[in-house]
Amino acid sequence: MSVAQAEAKELEVEQPSGLWSDAWRRLRRNPAAWAGAGLLAVFIVVAIAAPLIAPYGPQERVGDLASVPPGPSREYLFGLDEQGRDLLSRIIYGARLSLIVGVVSVGIGLSLGLVLGALAGYLGGRVDSIIMRLMDIMLSIPGFLLAIGLVTLLGRGLFQIMFAIGITTVPVFARLLRGSILAQREADYVLAARSVGTPGHRLLLVHILPNALAPVIVQATLAMATAIIDVAGLSFVGLGPNDPGLPEWGAILAQNAARLQNAAHMVFFAGFAIVFSVLAFNLLGDALRESIDPKMRT
Amino acid sequence: MLRNRQIRLRAVTLLAVLTVLAAACGGGDTAGEQPTDVGAATDGTGATDGGTETGSADGGTEATATMVFGTSADPVVLDGALVSDGESLRAIDQMFEGLVSLELGGTEIVPALATEWEASDDGLEWTFQLREGVTFHDGEPFNAEAVCFNFDRWYNFPPEFQNPAVSYYWQTVFGGFAETDPDSGAPTESLYKSCEATSDTEVVLRLTKPSASFLSALALTNFTIASPAALEEFGADEGEVDAEGIFRPTGTYGTEHPTGTGPFMFGEWTRGDRLVMERNPDYWNAEEATGNIGTLIFRPIADNAARLQALQSGEIQGYDLVEPQDFATIEGDDQFKLLPRPAFNVGYIGFNQQVEPMGNPDVRKAIAHAIDREAIVEGFYAGQGVVAHQFMPPELFGYAEDVTKYEYDPDMARQLLEQSGEDLPVRLDFAYPTDVSRPYMPDPQANFEAMVADLRDVGFEVETKSAVWSPDYLDNVDNGRYGMYLLGWTGDFGDPDNFIGTFFQSQQRAWGFDNAEIRRTLDDAEAETDDEARVKLYEEANRQIMEFLPGLPYVHTQPALAFTANVEGYQPSPVSLEPFAIVTVTGQ
Numbered sequence: 001m002s003v004a005q006a007e008a009k010e011l012e013v014e015q016p017s018g019l020w021s022d023a024w025r026r027l028r029r030n031p032a033a034w035a036g037a038g039l040l041a042v043f044i045v046v047a048i049a050a051p052l053i054a055p056y057g058p059q060e061r062v063g064d065l066a067s068v069p070p071g072p073s074r075e076y077l078f079g080l081d082e083q084g085r086d087l088l089s090r091i092i093y094g095a096r097l098s099l100i101v102g103v104v105s106v107g108i109g110l111s112l113g114l115v116l117g118a119l120a121g122y123l124g125g126r127v128d129s130i131i132m133r134l135m136d137i138m139l140s141i142p143g144f145l146l147a148i149g150l151v152t153l154l155g156r157g158l159f160q161i162m163f164a165i166g167i168t169t170v171p172v173f174a175r176l177l178r179g180s181i182l183a184q185r186e187a188d189y190v191l192a193a194r195s196v197g198t199p200g201h202r203l204l205l206v207h208i209l210p211n212a213l214a215p216v217i218v219q220a221t222l223a224m225a226t227a228i229i230d231v232a233g234l235s236f237v238g239l240g241p242n243d244p245g246l247p248e249w250g251a252i253l254a255q256n257a258a259r260l261q262n263a264a265h266m267v268f269f270a271g272f273a274i275v276f277s278v279l280a281f282n283l284l285g286d287a288l289r290e291s292i293d294p295k296m297r298t
Numbered sequence: 299m300l301r302n303r304q305i306r307l308r309a310v311t312l313l314a315v316l317t318v319l320a321a322a323c324g325g326g327d328t329a330g331e332q333p334t335d336v337g338a339a340t341d342g343t344g345a346t347d348g349g350t351e352t353g354s355a356d357g358g359t360e361a362t363a364t365m366v367f368g369t370s371a372d373p374v375v376l377d378g379a380l381v382s383d384g385e386s387l388r389a390i391d392q393m394f395e396g397l398v399s400l401e402l403g404g405t406e407i408v409p410a411l412a413t414e415w416e417a418s419d420d421g422l423e424w425t426f427q428l429r430e431g432v433t434f435h436d437g438e439p440f441n442a443e444a445v446c447f448n449f450d451r452w453y454n455f456p457p458e459f460q461n462p463a464v465s466y467y468w469q470t471v472f473g474g475f476a477e478t479d480p481d482s483g484a485p486t487e488s489l490y491k492s493c494e495a496t497s498d499t500e501v502v503l504r505l506t507k508p509s510a511s512f513l514s515a516l517a518l519t520n521f522t523i524a525s526p527a528a529l530e531e532f533g534a535d536e537g538e539v540d541a542e543g544i545f546r547p548t549g550t551y552g553t554e555h556p557t558g559t560g561p562f563m564f565g566e567w568t569r570g571d572r573l574v575m576e577r578n579p580d581y582w583n584a585e586e587a588t589g590n591i592g593t594l595i596f597r598p599i600a601d602n603a604a605r606l607q608a609l610q611s612g613e614i615q616g617y618d619l620v621e622p623q624d625f626a627t628i629e630g631d632d633q634f635k636l637l638p639r640p641a642f643n644v645g646y647i648g649f650n651q652q653v654e655p656m657g658n659p660d661v662r663k664a665i666a667h668a669i670d671r672e673a674i675v676e677g678f679y680a681g682q683g684v685v686a687h688q689f690m691p692p693e694l695f696g697y698a699e700d701v702t703k704y705e706y707d708p709d710m711a712r713q714l715l716e717q718s719g720e721d722l723p724v725r726l727d728f729a730y731p732t733d734v735s736r737p738y739m740p741d742p743q744a745n746f747e748a749m750v751a752d753l754r755d756v757g758f759e760v761e762t763k764s765a766v767w768s769p770d771y772l773d774n775v776d777n778g779r780y781g782m783y784l785l786g787w788t789g790d791f792g793d794p795d796n797f798i799g800t801f802f803q804s805q806q807r808a809w810g811f812d813n814a815e816i817r818r819t820l821d822d823a824e825a826e827t828d829d830e831a832r833v834k835l836y837e838e839a840n841r842q843i844m845e846f847l848p849g850l851p852y853v854h855t856q857p858a859l860a861f862t863a864n865v866e867g868y869q870p871s872p873v874s875l876e877p878f879a880i881v882t883v884t885g886q
Contacts, residue, residue, distance in 0.1 A: 066678075
């Protein structure tokens with residue numbers, strides 16, 4: 001084997017070791033990431049397989065109506081709610097709702113934020129000023145307050161709620177991406193691509209964006225957690241989904257807060273479900289940040 | 299007369315009430331000297347039986363105890379003529395008295411500031427003999443002129459006070475004003491004609507037409523007599539009405555100087571924190587006001603759970619509107635006690651017949667058969683409710699045993715739906731209020747969810763709606779924006795006119811129908827002066843109403859109050875207003 005061949009081989013081995021594989025390697029070594037991913041996996045499996053796992057339907061009345069419903073028993077592990085429904089089944093179906101809410105609202109926020117942030121960051125100038133001042137205005141209103149306002153305005157359908165929560169995350173994503181793009185725009189590889197005549201849109205989509213995306217992914221994971229809390233919060237202040245029968249965790253929590261003294265199980269289990277799902281996203285999000293963020297690279 | 303009832307106002311008045319206080323006192327006085335009605339006096343003493351050794355026999359002289367009572371909100375303003383909410387009336391009730399009152403714990407009319415009265419044969423002229431030797435808190439004498447001053451003040455309210463939200467009870471009972479502003483929404487005709495002070499102690503009230511419920515209505519806390527000198531000096535009629543129809547005084551009468559004749563006098567009022575009332579040392583009926591409370595404090599605590607915690611921590615000695623799920627907690631603890639009120643309300647599902655398909659009687663009947671009212675009342679009312687089969691409580695005269703009852707029968711409901719001629723599945727539009735707890739529905743959402751489940755079970759497709767209670771929900775109901783809605787009513791005085799008359803005697807957008815037969819029966823009943831005939835007419839009205847089924851009544855409840863064990867003598871009233879002057883707090 002010639003030296004040149006050996007060098008070539010070495011190069012081959014080195015080649016796949018890009019940003020993502022590096023990140024993946026670091027992620028695998030982080031126990032918090034495993035914990036977060038594990039919780040998240042449970043959460044997602046439960047959400048998807050809810051009809052298979054849940055012993056009863058989310059609306060099925062298995063006991064009597066009671067303002068103080070029976071607590072956990074062998075038959076009903078989490079106890080019943082005031083409508084005589086199995087709380088375990090409702091919490092399981094609730095995972096589905098929370099997952100949908102998290103994904104859809106972050107999806108809305110992310111896509112709008114990406115477009116605005118990319119435009120602002122790449123085009124710069126007046127477009128940048130206008131978009132970013134708009135984002136500043138939105139940021140100046142506390143996110144939850146903005147969500148409350150939007151829900152009041154749009155109505156209390158499930159989609160409206162997801163939309164409202166999504167909107168509140170737009171400025172965060174937009175700012176993040178803009179900053180990230182600004183940092184990449186002057187990087188050597190971009191200059192190189194530009195100098196060989198790569199067209200602008202290709203430069204943005206193929207070269208800059210993938211490299212600028214890392215912090216956004218971290219933020220998206222964390223935003224899932226916030227979205228779940230926000231929906232719960234909206235339910236808690238009486239702006240949850242219009243149909244009170246939906247097994248939404250926050251709604252279950254809010255509705256039964258007054259029963260804390262005599263039927264604590266309803267508050268307890270719903271609260272735990274929220275805590276663990278949020279924890280899953282947070283753990284994973286933090287671990288992702290540590291592994292992706294260039295500043296944390298060794 | 300009862301022309302201008304907006305649901306919105308009604309809602310505000312759900313807790314609204316009467317002077318039981320004066321009943322206790324008035325009753326006591328009659329027990330002493332007059333051969334008329336002694337029922338109230340015996341009730342009053344009966345209420346305190348057992349453990350009253352500390353109750354001083356000679357009333358107010360040893361009144362040194364302090365009691366803090368947890369209310370659900372601040373009063374709006376301490377002027378009975380301008381309020382319709384329960385918390386304002388609760389406070390006003392401690393400081394003011396009317397010509398007549400209700401017996402303690404009941405709805406019989408008993409003397410208060412008037413000792414006896416007489417109606418002319420045509421029912422248009424009422425002569426009241428007034429109690430002598432009564433003074434207002436500011437030392438002014440109570441006399442016939444003071445009575446007429448008050449009535450004339452109400453009758454001559456300026457346009458801004460004619461908003462139905464401000465002078466709701468005047469308009470409900472008496473109708474219009476001397477010069478009714480056509481834009482105010484107030485009725486144009488008035489039942490009230492004039493007031494004449496024929497001597498110092500005799501007053502003649504003249505009406506424009508006979509009314510069977512006039513005397514009962516006079517017992518309302520809204521028609522209590524205030525000191526004319528204080529009204530004038532502190533600008534009771536100065537103020538403006540804001541966009542929500544709430545009176546905002548600019549004078550200080552209703553906020554700093556409410557002056558009546560009652561057993562408690564105004565002390566100080568810090569909004570959102572406390573309303574302090576002091577015992578009136580010159581109270582004319584000290585003999586009956588046997589309690590030992592010298593300082594009475596109303597502390598507003600909006601949250602139900604927080605009120606319970608305040609009781610448990612000793613911050614307050616009692617509170618109103620206990621939630622059914624807390625009944626067991628309170629009853630299971632020796633330190634506390636639970637006092638249920640007599641059932642004097644009705645919770646119902648209203649149907650708006652202007653919204654499809656509520657105009658179809660088969661659909662309404664299917665709904666009635668589909669909903670398991672028994673299960674809801676048993677499950678959510680902690681044994682304090684009974685299933686309602688008509689729009690007024692069984693205690694009231696005119697209640698008909700033989701109305702159509704619509705038992706729970708899902709099969710019958712499905713069958714009715716099939717023969718209704720509507721396209722299946724039938725879609726319903728059903729709403730409930732959030733953020734509210736009412737005596738007749740402590741947990742609206744629980745009721746609502748159970749009902750929706752029942753409706754879906756028989757094949758209805760239900761679109762669920764909700765809104766915050768005030769003002770959104772009540773506005774929507776009032777303006778007929780819901781097809782079906784949860785609502786209820788707590789009686790103000792012991793007359794069916796206050797229940798079914800309020801609901802159905804005039805056309806309302808909330809109900810969206812005009813049934814001439816029912817209206818005629820109710821009109822006849824209100825004008826009928828023969829008691830027996832009146833009872834029959836109201837029974838007939840109830841039968842007609844339940845056959846027509848404009849809504850589905852589902853519960854009468856006994857709302858409850860909670861107290862610490864050392865509070866004695868509190869006498870719950872069906873109209874939700876009780877005197878603290880007869881309450882004794884021991885161990886202080």
